[in-house]
Amino acid sequence: MASIRDLTVTYRRGGDAVAALSNISLDIVAGERLAVIGESGSGKSTLALAIAGLLPASSAVGGRIEWSGLGRIPLLGRDIGFVFQDPSASLDPVMTIGKQIAEVARTHLGLTWSQADARAKTLLERVRLPDPDSAVHAFPHQLSGGQTQRVAIAAAIAAGPKLLIADEATSALDTIVQAQIVALIRQLVAEDGMTLLFISHDIALAAELAERIAVFRHGQLVERGTTAGIVDAPTQAYTRTLLDAHIGLDSAPLLNRAGPAV
Numbered sequence: 001m002a003s004i005r006d007l008t009v010t011y012r013r014g015g016d017a018v019a020a021l022s023n024i025s026l027d028i029v030a031g032e033r034l035a036v037i038g039e040s041g042s043g044k045s046t047l048a049l050a051i052a053g054l055l056p057a058s059s060a061v062g063g064r065i066e067w068s069g070l071g072r073i074p075l076l077g078r079d080i081g082f083v084f085q086d087p088s089a090s091l092d093p094v095m096t097i098g099k100q101i102a103e104v105a106r107t108h109l110g111l112t113w114s115q116a117d118a119r120a121k122t123l124l125e126r127v128r129l130p131d132p133d134s135a136v137h138a139f140p141h142q143l144s145g146g147q148t149q150r151v152a153i154a155a156a157i158a159a160g161p162k163l164l165i166a167d168e169a170t171s172a173l174d175t176i177v178q179a180q181i182v183a184l185i186r187q188l189v190a191e192d193g194m195t196l197l198f199i200s201h202d203i204a205l206a207a208e209l210a211e212r213i214a215v216f217r218h219g220q221l222v223e224r225g226t227t228a229g230i231v232d233a234p235t236q237a238y239t240r241t242l243l244d245a246h247i248g249l250d251s252a253p254l255l256n257r258a259g260p261a262v
């Protein structure tokens, strides 16, 4: 789906240059669930933003991203769905959630308002928002954090994107809700045949969702492999540190946790 080659991103902060990514080469294969993990500041979000075309204009970007299977340069919202850590980054506080989701479907799929409204309701059912009939009329501030993230996910998939990017989409949620959102993402990705790029600092969550994991550190891709390979036999001491930082040093629970209810 996407071949990232020698991607280098440098931000400007005041008069200083901040190197966020250095020579990253990574393939995202159509239909796979790929996790990018690493500590805060390792460049994960920068990678996600670069893929989505959301880097600030002031950043200096080198290298390239080649797309295949889309027939065009991907359009954010249409071909790429993006879920942020903070759902308020993608939701309008003064528009009902039904209209926000419908707007995405209308803009990108050319639906009429009534078709788009019906699609919004169906999407709210799919993300398991309680009482979708009245929820379409609610505003974001009337929802809990988990419910708001469900709405943001509904909006992200409203136009049927091929690639879903979830950037720390569960980090602001408590553990139970986090597990529910992870299960929901897994289910939606399977049902819609989407490719998933799951960005997280949490190797356990990554292992729950992803078939492949790429480990970032200080803007560099230090290790990549299958989830089982990374969890059972990491080649880098840094990856081992991430694993050891997770409660329960035994890797088995990371790979065999039964999926919770969505």
Ligand SMILES: Nc1ncnc2c1ncn2[C@@H]1O[C@H](COP(=O)(O)OP(=O)(O)OP(=O)(O)O)[C@@H](O)[C@H]1O
Pocket (backbone or CB within 6 Å): 011, 012, 013, 018, 019, 020, 038, 039, 040, 041, 042, 043, 044, 045, 046, 047, 056, 168, 201
């Ligand atoms: N808009 C920006 N302007 C300047 N520097 C930035 C900007 N965004 C990120 N950085 C810096 O780039 C580096 C990589 O940040 P990035 O957000 O990509 O990492 P991350 O792994 O996603 O971390 P986190 O999980 O904390 O978001 C960090 O040093 C960060 O301070």
